[in-house]
Amino acid sequence: MPFTPTGIAGLLIYEPKVLTDARGYFFESYNAQTFQQEGLSFPFVQDNQARSTYGVLRGLHYQLEPYAQTKLIRVLEGSIIDVVVDIRKGSPTYGQSYEIELSAANKLQLLVPKGFAHGYAVISETAEVMYKCDAFYNKACEGGIIYNDPALQINWGIDLKDAIISEKDQTLPTLENAANNFTY
Numbered sequence: 105m106p107f108t109p110t111g112i113a114g115l116l117i118y119e120p121k122v123l124t125d126a127r128g129y130f131f132e133s134y135n136a137q138t139f140q141q142e143g144l145s146f147p148f149v150q151d152n153q154a155r156s157t158y159g160v161l162r163g164l165h166y167q168l169e170p171y172a173q174t175k176l177i178r179v180l181e182g183s184i185i186d187v188v189v190d191i192r193k194g195s196p197t198y199g200q201s202y203e204i205e206l207s208a209a210n211k212l213q214l215l216v217p218k219g220f221a222h223g224y225a226v227i228s229e230t231a232e233v234m235y236k237c238d239a240f241y242n243k244a245c246e247g248g249i250i251y252n253d254p255a256l257q258i259n260w261g262i263d264l265k266d267a268i269i270s271e272k273d274q275t276l277p278t279l280e281n282a283a284n285n286f287t288y
C-alpha cells in the first residue's frame with residue numbers, strides 16, 4: 105500500500121517502491137497510474153525545485169482559487185520538516201497542522217491537497233526540495249500564515265532564533281487574520 109493516511113482528509117504520505125541492486129537503486133518518483141489505482145488524479149502542470157541551507161524556513165504559503173495548488177512534495181538531497189495547515193473552511197481539521205520529516209534517505213513524499221498552507225524548515229546542512237503542482241504560480245493569488253503563529257504551535261525542528269526567513273515571510277498574518285481571504 106504506497107499511500108498512508110495522516111488523519112487529515114486528503115493529506116497522504118506516498119512511499120514509492122524502491123528497487124535496489126548491486127549498482128544502487130531505482131524508483132518511479134511519480135507515476136500517474138500508481139495514483140489512479142488509488143483513485144487519485146492530478147493535472148500536474150508545474151514542477152518547483154528549491155535549494156536551501158540549514159535553518160532556512162520557507163512558508164507558510166498557499167494560493168487562493170482559481171490558482172489553489174495540490175502539491176506532491178519530495179526531497180532530493182538532505183532533510184526537511186515539512187509542515188501543512190488545513191485552511192479548508194468547514195473542514196473538521198480546520199486549523200490543524202501536520203509535520204513530517206521528508207528526506208532523500210526516507211524517500212517519502214507528502215501529497216498536499218488544495219486548501220492547505222505549506223512550509224518547511226531545513227534540518228540538514230543543505231536540502232534540495234522538489235514538488236509538483238497542479239496549478240500555475242500566480243503571485244496575485246498568493247497568501248500566507250506566519251510561521252510562529254501561537255495558535256498553531258508548529259514544531260519546525262530547528263531553533264527559531266537561528267532560522268533564516270525571508271522578509272516577506274516574517275510579515276505574514278496569523279491564521280485568524282488571514283482567514284478572511286480563504287476561498288476553499
Ligand SMILES: Cc1cn([C@H]2C[C@H](O)[C@@H](COP(=O)(O)OP(=O)(O)O[C@H]3O[C@H](C)C(=O)[C@H](O)[C@H]3O)O2)c(=O)[nH]c1=O
Nearest residue numbers: 152154162163164165166175222223224240241242270
Ligand atoms: C513559488 C514560486 C516562486 N517564484 C519566484 C518568486 C520569487 O522571485 C522566487 C522565490 O519565491 P518565494 O520566495 O515565494 O519562494 P518560497 O519561499 O520557496 O515559496 C514557496 O514556499 C512554500 C514552501 C510553497 O509551498 C510554495 O510553493 C512557495 O510559496 O521565485 C516563481 O517564479 N514560481 C513559483 O512557483
